[in-house]
Amino acid sequence: MGGAGSGIMAHMLSSGRLRALLEVSRTGSISAAAKKLQLTPSAVSHQISTLERELETKLIERGTRGVWLTAAGGRLAEYSESIADLMERAEQETRELGGGERGTLSLGFFASAGLHLVPTALSTFMAERPRVDLNLIPGQPHELLPRLLSTELDVAVVFDYSAAAPSAVTHGRTSSVAYHPLLVDPHFLAVPPGYRQRASGPVRIADLASEQWIATEGMDNEVALVDRVCAAEGYAPNVRCRTDYYDITLGMVSAGLGFALIPALSLGPVAERRRVPLRRLSTPHPSARHIRAATRGDNPNPLVPAFLTHLHNTASRIREEVERLIAAVDSASAG
Structure with missing residues (x-):
């Protein structure tokens, strides 16, 4: 008992030898297994003999009608099939992970x-x-x-x-x-209905000092863009509402409640763009994201x-x- 146990612990079973046993089990012959594995029959026989020696257990029987697996050999062949499937999946998944497919x-x-x-x-x-x-x-x-x-x-x-x-x-x-x-991503000036621009071209933020604004909350320790562009023109904006939801902002502008700065990426579908007139803005402060x-x-x-x-x-x-x-x-x- 002790010798068999120590023999099993001393030898890690070779996947190549287990594959040889599996093919013998599948084909029912050493020569057919050798052909499948692209080995010589003697090489396959040697693989199985080595397994038997390592496990101190007879795995196949030879007779005039060919070879067949013993009970122990049949059980090991079942494990070998599971191991072969697992190895195949492991290889495939490793290649896919390395190649960015998974x-x-x-x-x-x-x-x-x-x-x-x-x-x-x-x-x-x-x-x-x-x-x-x-x-x-x-x-x-x-x-x-x-x-x-x-x-x-x-x-x-x-x-x-x-x-x-x-x-x-x-x-x-x-x-x-x-x-x-x-x-x-440039910002546009969303203007309320009825707004009449003084001149063609971009709207000067300096000209909107007396207007109401719909502004964002700002982020981290940085104040909102409306506050910064207005400060660059020397005034603090009269903010009627602050929200980070641009659909709310567009709704308020379309209702005539104020002006707003809207980034191009946030404008949404064409229907929203038609609902709220847009203008380019003129400001010395950076206004594009x-x-x-x-x-x-x-x-x-x-x-x-x-x-x-x-x-x-x-x-x-x-x-x-x-x-x-x-x-x-x-x-x-x-x-």
């Missing part, structure tokens, strides 16, 4: 990006990789970047109002965060570069849509 992509994005940019990119990405799992987390940029740095996210779609990419610092050191430019995809330089997930390709392609198409929108707004302002 796995999990964790993506964070701000609200406006979730209207068109992110869903469209994900749609084409998932069409190519239907077995990939997604973990989608909406949030503000100042909320998403720490989650990227903590490895909770693979990609964070963020924005700021600077043409220069921000730096990311964690635990007192600069982290290897890469920023991938996607598009510049620079949208970027942030990734970690040390992230080995092969799904990241694959998704970035789809994100860049979608952003390129949106840039063309924004250019057409700008042309339409300019045409309406000139009229």
